[in-house]
Amino acid sequence: METVIREERNLSFFEKYLTLWVVGCIGFGILLGRLFPQAAITLDKISIYQVSIPIAVCLFFMMYPIMVKIDFAEVIKAGKTPKPVILTLFVNWCIKPFTMLAIASLFLGVFFKGWLPGFEVVKGGQEVELYRSYISGCILLGIAPCTAMVLIWGHLSRGNDGHTLVMVAINSLAMLLLYAPLGGWLLGVNKMPIPWQTIVLSVVIYVGLPLFLGYHTRKWVIAGRGLKWFEEKFLHYLTPVSISALLVTLILLFSLKGELILRRPQTILLIAVPLFIQTCLIFTVTYVMAKWLKLPYRDAAPSALIGASNHFEVAIATSVMLFGLSSGASLATVVGVLIEVPIMLFLVRVCLRTRHVFDRRGLRQKI
Secondary structure, eight states, X not given: OHHHHHHHHSOOHHHXXXXXXHHHHHHHHHHHXXXXXXXXXXXXXXXXXXXXXXXXXXXXXXXXXXXXXXXXHHHHHHHTOOHHHHHHHHIIIIIHHHHHHHHHHHIIIIISGGGSOOEEEOTTSOEEEHHXXXXXXXXXXXXXXXXXXXXXXXXXXXXXXXXXXXXXXXXXXXXXXXXXXXXXXXXXXXXXXXXXXXXXXXXXXXXXXXXXXXHHHHHHHHHHHOHHHIIIIIHHHHHHHHHHHHHHHHHHHHHHHHHHHHHOHHHHHHHHHXXXXXXXXXXXXXXXXXXXXXXXXXXXXXXXXXXXXXXXXXXXXHHHHHHOTTSHHHHHHHHHHHHHHHHHHHXXXXXXXXXXXXXHHHHHHHO
């Protein structure tokens, strides 16, 4: 029994070397953007309400295989256990925005201020110091909790996919209500434009559509071929689709944003420092609180990962609307994209290596 459990916990070949694939795809994407800039510009124009259609297609295929694997009886059961959901909401909206403001202000406004000189003119003709613009971008990332790719991170960490889905759904609704007022307050502006269409369209494409099709695919395949064939054959061929779509997404993202990154490497590094610290801090706080609340590992891991990750599409769209495409704030949100995947893969590894800290017996029974 122990051997079976150990084998099932092992990452697949694709998952085991995912960090290497990610680094390779980032490099390849930047190279493509450098060699064929017009192709990247053309792709970037294929969008609706700031949502890139090519990237949306890739993200759909990231989410769909995960949705197919979810037993929706587990989702109903997960909804009856409120602790992980309450923990996630508390961290995302009562802790994360304020720690992001504090950490970004400390590093970019104090420690690194001398290396970030200059001013820029943002939309509306207002002149601001560059470091303040970078802080604004960090804030926009901090108030945009992830509602899509976290399904990938929760799945890779062997978390409870049902709970992750419930938390994603509730977090999406919370973002619709809280993103604008909280962002407006933290940015110190009276009215903050909010890309409602971007948020709604993102949730529909990244969560709603894959959920609908995944549910019906699972239902039809099991009804037609049986549960055993579904688990042993169908899922076997479907599993690599999510990772492949993730890698293609990275190539697209960095072909679009690579030129910007290459032009300002030192600034990228300085902005990445507080974002990295913030991500690790929020993960640690949530993970420790999950242990304190006596959550099982399969609920604790996705709770911590959803708190740590960001919805960078919404953050980028908002920064462009508020400050302009070439602003420091928009650059900071792009840095969020740059470091998100490597950091989250590292935190997935942390989860897998520390699962013994949580209740081992409950983990074995679930696996």
